[in-house]
């Protein structure tokens with residue numbers, strides 16, 4: 449029934465790390481070790497795993513923001529590594545990313561209206577007035593206002609910056625969005641609002657998400673399928689319900705058992 | 719238990735628009751060995767409150783009124799130099815955005831070591847050992863001391879910040895969303911580490927978080943902020959168990975359950991405005 453929109457085979461990525469007493473030596477770290485996954489059109493695939501397990505590296509490699517050592521990424525039946533020029537630009541529009549560190553990814557010298565509208569401009573989508581209108585509507589959907597369009601990133605709180613990054617990706621109406629910890633800095637109400645927005649857009653436009661999160665409560669809400677990463681490898685994958693009810697790996701069980709507040713919360717309801 | 723920090727009538731506004739109160743008349747106090755969690759809306763002034771205590775507000779913003787007293791001394795009377803000595807040594811801070819507070823051109827071991835040299839005079843072998851210990855305590859192998867911030871994952875950077883902030887065993891720790899990028903197993907390790915400092919050193923903690931699971935686990939008292947103001951404060955049992963303010967109740971209604979089965983429902987602000995009017 450569902451088509452595969454993005455598929456990765458055998459992704460491998462190593463980093464050189466400085467080591468030794470003076471940092472002149474170097475060791476090679478495998479951040480991705482033969483990772484393969486498939487994202488079905490119109491669904492959400494969550495990636496969970498320990499800090500440092502390679503999730504952000506995977507995200508960057510999928511979008512060709514980092515060169516791979518080995519492996520292949522196929523987007524809508526085309527190998528991304530073979531694309532050049534206009535074809536690459538067109539693919540880029542449809543493959544968007546929400547970055548983990550919102551502040552570092554927002555140009556401090558641009559106003560928020562420009563930041564969110566930049567992609568529309570680059571891809572020549574709509575007249576100036578239409579672009580402005582789209583930017584405004586998207587900002588409002590993430591809980592920001594028209595007045596915010598004129599401000600600079602440093603004038604916003606952590607959670608507001610995270611929402612600017614989300615608006616920037618979604619305004620392009622892409623086909624796939626890779627979200628790296630998209631709601632971790634948001635209060636629980638705005639978190640719910642954003643998660644509902646992502647679902648709405650999924651229904652409206654058939655969007656597909658690769659959703660990186662360490663919060664299993666959130667993952668349960670949004671994901672159709674889950675992959676669990678550990679030391680650069682996928683150690684477990686499957687449907688979200690199955691993973692919750694019957695985790696196969698010790699590490700996955702640990703993740704489920706360490707959800708904070710489970711103990712006191714259970715006491716409070718008794 | 720003695721009083722560590724007292725904030726009274728703190729108000730912060732942009733220099734250019736003094737009437738736009740981003741933090742409005744905030745007061746609360748923290749005792750040694752206690753943990754206060756500040757929760758509340760995104761944009762409600764939690765980080766600005768923390769930055770005010772550290773004397774690190776952006777130059778575009780200004781404390782227009784209020785006082786901040788730390789260990790019996792009014793911080794307003796302190797010179798920049800005196801504040802520098804307090805920061806890191808007596809008050810540790812973990813910032814919300816690790817990348818903006820780590821220096822990209824220095825390796826992380828050096829940055830952790832800098833605090834130790836500057837405040838405790840550690841050098842040479844002793845310094846190297848201590849830096850390694852601190853990294854291991856936050857779950858990072860000691861040999862990663864040579865790595866630069868952009869060679870670390872989001873959660874690793876956050877943990878480097880944590881290691882820096884507790885390096886000098888400060889009397890008070892201000893932690894602004896310190897575990898947002900951490901998975902639950904690493905988060906549990908960090909929370910145990912902080913709890914240990916609290917018991918062993920009688921450290922007081924001001925902990926900003928959106929995660930009510932964490933609040934339930936670590937808070938003694940809770941301060942709830944909404945649109946720049948404190949709308950409710952009390953013991954963790956009271957605020958989580960019998961919330962009084964409509965905003966607190968509405969916010970708690972949005973908390974996802976541990977199983978993630980409860981339907982997602984944001985706060986209905988039209989309703990909230992009506993009931994709080």
Ligand SMILES: Nc1ncnc2c1ncn2[C@@H]1O[C@H](COP(=O)(O)OP(=O)(O)OP(=O)(O)O)[C@@H](O)[C@H]1O
Nearest residue numbers: 463479499500501502503504505869870871872873
């Ligand atoms: N540029 C780099 N040079 C060297 N090592 C790196 C570099 N970037 C990442 N690493 C290392 O690769 C591993 C994977 O990092 P990655 O950022 O993918 O982890 P992550 O799963 O996203 O973690 P987190 O949940 O903490 O964000 C980590 O051990 C990290 O230290």
Ligand SMILES: Nc1ncnc2c1ncn2[C@@H]1O[C@H](COP(=O)(O)OP(=O)(O)OP(=O)(O)O)[C@@H](O)[C@H]1O
Nearest residue numbers: 603604605606607608740760761762763764765766
């Ligand atoms: N330099 C600045 N100039 C103007 N306004 C600012 C500045 N810094 C912050 N603000 C505004 O002040 C308000 C409070 O910001 P603060 O960072 O304290 O929020 P917060 O409660 O920490 O939110 P979050 O949970 O999203 O981090 C926000 O509405 C923000 O837009």
Ligand SMILES: [Mg+2]
Nearest residue numbers: 504548871872
């Ligand atoms: Mg990451």
Ligand SMILES: [Mg+2]
Nearest residue numbers: 605606765814
């Ligand atoms: Mg903040």
